[in-house]
Amino acid sequence: MISDITFGQYFPAESPLxxxxxxxxxxxxxxxxxxxxxxxxxVSLALSVAFLAFIIIISKIPARMVLKSxxxxxxxxxxxxxxxxxxxxxxxxxxxxxxxxxYTQGVYTAIFVVLRIAMLIxxxxxxxxxxxxxxxxxxxxxxxxxxxxxxxKVHDLAMMMTIALRFIPTxxxxxxxxxxxxxxxxxxxxxxxLLQRIKALIPILIPLxxxxxxxxxxxxxxxxxxxxxxxxxxTRMKILHMGAVDYISxxxxxxxxxxxxxxxxxxxxxx
Amino acid sequence: xxxxxxxxxxxxxxYNDDSKPIPVLKDIDFSVKQGEFVxxxxxxxxxxxxxxxxxxxxxxxxxxxxxxxxxxTSDDKNKYDIRQNVGLVLQNPDNQIVATIVEEDVAFGxxxxxxxxxxxxERVDWAxxxxxxxxxxxxxxxxxxxxxxxxxxxxSIIAMRPKCIVLDEPTAMLDPKGRREVLDTIxxxxxxxxxxxxxxxxxxxEAVYANRVVVMEKxxxxxxxxxxxxxxxxxxxxxxxxxVPQCTRLAHKLRKKGVDLPANILHVDDCVRAIADLFEKNxxxxxxxxx
Numbered sequence: 001m002i003s004d005i006t007f008g009q010y011f012p013a014e015s016p017l018x019x020x021x022x023x024x025x026x027x028x029x030x031x032x033x034x035x036x037x038x039x040x041x042x043v044s045l046a047l048s049v050a051f052l053a054f055i056i057i058i059s060k061i062p063a064r065m066v067l068k069s070x071x072x073x074x075x076x077x078x079x080x081x082x083x084x085x086x087x088x089x090x091x092x093x094x095x096x097x098x099x100x101x102x103y104t105q106g107v108y109t110a111i112f113v114v115l116r117i118a119m120l121i122x123x124x125x126x127x128x129x130x131x132x133x134x135x136x137x138x139x140x141x142x143x144x145x146x147x148x149x150x151x152x153k154v155h156d157l158a159m160m161m162t163i164a165l166r167f168i169p170t171x172x173x174x175x176x177x178x179x180x181x182x183x184x185x186x187x188x189x190x191x192x193x194l195l196q197r198i199k200a201l202i203p204i205l206i207p208l209x210x211x212x213x214x215x216x217x218x219x220x221x222x223x224x225x226x227x228x229x230x231x232x233x234x235t236r237m238k239i240l241h242m243g244a245v246d247y248i249s250x251x252x253x254x255x256x257x258x259x260x261x262x263x264x265x266x267x268x269x270x271x
Numbered sequence: 272x273x274x275x276x277x278x279x280x281x282x283x284x285x286y287n288d289d290s291k292p293i294p295v296l297k298d299i300d301f302s303v304k305q306g307e308f309v310x311x312x313x314x315x316x317x318x319x320x321x322x323x324x325x326x327x328x329x330x331x332x333x334x335x336x337x338x339x340x341x342x343x344t345s346d347d348k349n350k351y352d353i354r355q356n357v358g359l360v361l362q363n364p365d366n367q368i369v370a371t372i373v374e375e376d377v378a379f380g381x382x383x384x385x386x387x388x389x390x391x392x393e394r395v396d397w398a399x400x401x402x403x404x405x406x407x408x409x410x411x412x413x414x415x416x417x418x419x420x421x422x423x424x425x426x427s428i429i430a431m432r433p434k435c436i437v438l439d440e441p442t443a444m445l446d447p448k449g450r451r452e453v454l455d456t457i458x459x460x461x462x463x464x465x466x467x468x469x470x471x472x473x474x475x476x477e478a479v480y481a482n483r484v485v486v487m488e489k490x491x492x493x494x495x496x497x498x499x500x501x502x503x504x505x506x507x508x509x510x511x512x513x514x515v516p517q518c519t520r521l522a523h524k525l526r527k528k529g530v531d532l533p534a535n536i537l538h539v540d541d542c543v544r545a546i547a548d549l550f551e552k553n554x555x556x557x558x559x560x561x562x
Contacts, residue, residue, distance in 0.1 A: 010371075012409070133371045166371045169413040215366045221329055222367035225359040226380035226427065227351050237378035237391040 011129040016245055017059040018130045022139025024246040029127050031253050035260060036119045041270045044263040045115060051256050052119055061129050069125035070118055077114050084110040105271075112271050133165040135238075142240065155231025163219070171212065178207050275435055275467050276303040276326055276357070280335035283321055295321045297490040298335070305434070308461045308468045310478035310498075313487035314512050319471050322487070323437045326469065327357040340434065355384060358428030360438040364420035365413075373415075373423050374399065374408040380431040391430075398430035401464070402456050418449025422456055429460065435467035436460065443473065454480070475502070475516045479537040486513070499535035518542035 012018075020028070039045050056066055090105030128136070141158035148154045179189065182203050189200050278301040284292040295318045303309050311319045324330040325337050328344040339357055342349040361367050370376040374395050381391040399405040402422040412420055421441055428436055438457065442450040454477050460466045470481065478484050484501040486493045488511050495501065502508070502515045505523045509515075515523070522536040522545070531549065536542045 010411075134375050162370065166369065166412075169411075170365055173413070215363075218361060218363060218366035219369070221324075221359075222361055222424075223369060223379075224329060225327060225354060226369075226431065227354050227383040228379075229351070229383065233385045234382050235385050235388060235391065236382055237375070237388055237395060239388050 009128065010132045011061050011065060013060040013130075015058055015060045015130070016249075017055065017126070019243075019245050020130075020249055021240055021242050021246045022131050022135040023143050023240060024242060024249065025127055025131055026136075026139050026143055028249060028253055029124065031257065032123050033120065035253075035257050036116050036123070038257075038264065039260050040264055041267040043267055044260040045112065047256070047260060047263065048119060049115065052122060055126055056122070059126060059130055061126070065129065066122055066125070069129075070121055073117065073121055077117055080117070081110040081114050084113055108270055134162060137161045137165070138236070138238070138240070155234075159231075167212075167215070170215075171208065174211060175204065175208055178204050273305050274302045275305045275307075275340055276301070276469070277338040278302065278322075278325070278332075278335065279338070281322075281325060281332040281337060282334040283318075283325070283330065283332055295490055296325075296332075299490075299492060301485070301492060303435070303467060303469060306461075306465050306467055307483065308458075308481045309470070310481035310484045311469060311471045311487065312473070312475070312478055312484060312513060313493075317487045318490040319487050320439050323359065323439045323469065323471055326435075326437050327359050328353045329359065351384075355431050356434050358431060358433040358436045360421070360424050360428055360436060360441050362440045362443050364417060364424050364444070367424050368412045368420065368427075371411060372408075373404065373410050373412060376412065376423060377408075377427045377430050380427055384431060394430045394432070398426040401429060401460065402426045416449060417445040418452040421445060421449065421453050425453070425456060425460075429464075429466070433466070435469065437469040437471075439471045440473065441470075442477065450474070450477070475514050475519075479516050486511070498537050502537060503534040 035051075036048050039048055056063070085102055085106045086100065088106035088109050089101070089103050091108070092104045093101060094104055094107065095102040131139075137158045140161070141154055144152070144154045144157075183189065187200060187203060189197070189204075192200070278299050281296055281299040281301075282294065283296040284294045287293055299322065301322070311322070313319050321330060325332060325344065326339065328337075328339075328350050331337075331345050337344040339349075339353045342353055344350075344353055368376050369379050377395045377398050378391050381394050386394070395408075396405065399408050402425050404419060404422050404426055407415065407419065407423075412423060415423065425436070425438075425441075436457075441457075442453050445453065457468055457470060458480055461468045468481075470477065472478055479498045479502070481498060483495060484498050485495040486501060486508070493511065494504070494507075502519045505515055505519070514520075516537055518539050518541070519536055522532045522534070522542060526532050526534070532545050536545060
């Protein structure tokens, strides 16, 4: 169950998407979120779905991996779509059964919400699948570097993010070990009501917490041994360059957004 | 050969919860020559890890002086020069890897030193080749074996081009294969690149490869000498709760039963040869096929 977490996982492959500069990719990601939320008719919705499909195909990420990223949010999708279907009134009445009334507007909204959430998740996992965590934090650090002039410690934040990402697999492994150890001592983690199960987690979380502190101390010594003294005077092995592939992707994104805005103006609004 | 690490009357203590001092190191005089391979052995809590942390200014002596290549560790100006020159490798490889990709972790040290990008690339490739991990440069560290992770940790240190590496029980958490890999790497760095090595270990079979073995007990240096000299003190080591290499123990036990074997057997090959010679002397013919 624990090893199912795919968020933040990098999938190595040779694709134009992998080659895009991480800074450009972060900006494109923001543009993409805007894109999926501005479309207000079915044609622009279809266009944004098609655009995402295009991105997935050129990224060479297997469809299985893409679907895996949606899996954890299926309950949320089902929940929000049910809420929308039953509670939004407007348009034609489709079904009337006792107190349950379903209107066309409710169904339309549900479709939009479900697709937007799914596109949001798939889109952001495309970012993490095609960018190494280090490149991502590196890109973030450079994008936010103007903020350091007003006293925001951008380098420190980026370093914290790198270390957090680096220790996720290590801590997952450790949690598995502690769980086995506690089970071997007779701990019951699978039965009982919610409260009992939460209580059963305490003997797992406390050793995990204590060992994290020990790891943090060791890591701090190891970083000091390697002359770490913060962001000042630090150079980087990989220098980021904006290249042709970045400008082309900016252009493609701009065209798709322009197309969606045009469709919004030309076609009647659905939601 | 000049003295690279020099400790003069070094004392150090921790304070417990009642702020009572607990002495860890007492008046230690110790030195390591440039290019030397020194093994530091002793029981848990004898102060060897604490001493190791004095060699690169992670800890500063309460009394006495530690000089690294002539630089005093207690002078804050020297701190980063010293840390670049004396790399420290810790026991748990998982806790010393900073980045999520092998080559980026190796680049971490040189990046901190402010070296130009192109040279960092060269140093990273060189360091990974030196520890035989170049093929894994794009891998995620958590997918490597313990021995491989520890070799990455060593590469990360040598990418800073230190003159000396201090390894604090680098093989304690590894399986026999991983231990072999790490020990071979350490010996190669010493013999081929001339890097000074201080190896802290519990495994006497590793200590025999050093030029000099230093035995610590309760915060002082009990005795030191070549591996042959140290491990011939079987009874004294035993009383300190320390082991000797397996074949040294075998030779010692045979000698106690009256078998005429030399006292300084350290390697399995030497042991086999000595016993074979003994058989021959007593008239047992060698099997020509076994030569």
